[in-house]
Amino acid sequence: MMHADLIDQDDFRDRLQALGIPVPSGVSPEQACQQALCGLNKEQALALRRLVEELLSGSATLLPSVREAIARQLLPALAQQH
Template sequence: MMHADLIDQEDFRERLIALGMSIPAGATPEQACELAVSGLSPERAVALRHLVEELLGGSATLLPNVREAISRHLLPALVPKPA
C-alpha cells in the first residue's frame, strides 16, 4: 500500500512554528497565514517564502484548505513590492 505525505492544518501550523512564528493550537490555515504575515521581518519573509516554495513544489499533498490559505494570504504577502 502506498502512503502519500499529506500536509494538513496541524502539519502546516507546526512548520510555521518551526520558523519561529507564534501560531496558537487550533488555528485554521487562514488564521495561521494571517498571523504569519503580520509584522513580517525581511528575514522571516525569506524563510516563509522558502517554506511556501517547498510546500507548493514538493511531493507532499496539501489539503485544499491549506493550499487555498497559502494562495489567498501568503503568496500575495510574499510578492516583492515594486521599488
Template sequence: MMHADLIDQDDFRDRLVSLGFEIPMNASAEQACERAVMGLSHERAQVLRRLVEDLLGGSATLLPAVREAICRKLLPALVKP
C-alpha cells in the first residue's frame, strides 16, 4: 500500500507555527498566508521562502486550497524586488 504525504490546511498552519508565525487555530490556508506576510522581515521572508520551496518542490501533495493560497498570497509577497 502506498502512502502519499498530504498537506492540508492544518498541516500548513502547523508548519507556519513551527517556524514562529502566529497563526490562529482553524485559520484557512489563505488566512494563514495573510498572517504570515504581515510585518514580514528579511529574515522571516527567507524562512518562509524556504518553506514554500520545500512545499512546492517536494513530493508531498498540497491540497488545492493550500496550493492556491501559497500562489496567490505568499509568492507575490516573497518576490525579490
C-alpha cells in the first residue's frame, strides 16, 4: 500500500512555526498565511519563500485549502518583497 504525504492545516502551521513564525493552533490556512505575513523580517521572508517553493514543487499533496491560501495570500505578498 502506498502512502502519500499530505500537508493539512496542522502540518502547514507546524512548518511555519519551525521558521519562527508564531501561528496559534486551530487557525485556518488563510489565517495562518495572514499571521505569517505580519512583521516578517528579510530572513523570515526568504525562509517563507523557500518553504512555499518546496511545498508547491514537492511530492507531498497539499490540502486544497492550504494550496488556495498560499496562492491567494503568500504568493502575491512574497512576489512584492522580491
